Amino acid sequence: MADQNGCTIRVVRKWQTPSSTISEFSIDDSEISGYILEPQGPSTTLSGLDRRIPTGTYNLDWYNSPSFGKILPRLSNPDVSKTRYILIQSGNFPAETLGCLMPGASKGANFVNSSASLTRKIIKHLQSCDINKSSVIITEEFNLC
Structure with missing residues (x-):
């Protein structure tokens, strides 16, 4: 179980289509895991494009x-500003991502x-945490594939 230390969420991008990117994720020291839906690539640091963010480590x-x-x-790092508003939010389909990460228990x-x-x-x-x-x-x- 978490404590007053930080939590680490690990996201591994595995599948991409012209419409979306899907990853597997887990949270260290917990049993929480599943999938993440993000926008399609290419990755970018620029806002307003509804594209996924680059690989790397992000603060919350x-x-x-x-x-x-x-x-x-909300995720941010020195390359991706807080003002890009990359959130962990609910949603099921690519049109709902708005550049954000959307968790799910199963995937298509x-x-x-x-x-x-x-x-x-x-x-x-x-x-x-x-x-x-x-x-x-x-x-x-x-x-x-």
Whole structure:
């Protein structure tokens, strides 16, 4: 179980289509895992393009999202500004990503399922961590089809 130390979420991109990117994810020292749906590539640091962010390590903080009416985890690092608003949010299809990471318990070619319940579980877990010491590490190991 988490404590006042930071939590680490590991995201490994595995599948990409012209419409989306799907990864496997896990949270260290927890049993929480599943899939992440992101926008299609190529990756970019630029905002407003609805594209995935580059691989790397991202810091987390809490962001009070007026669009979603709730507080969500936000990713940033020196290359991807907080003002890009890359959130961990619920959603099932590529059109809903808005550049963000959407967790799901299962996956299809361009979608994830059970996103809302898994997102709530992730947020609850992150609330038991020091968010300022937490991170998301994104890597790529694309499977060839």
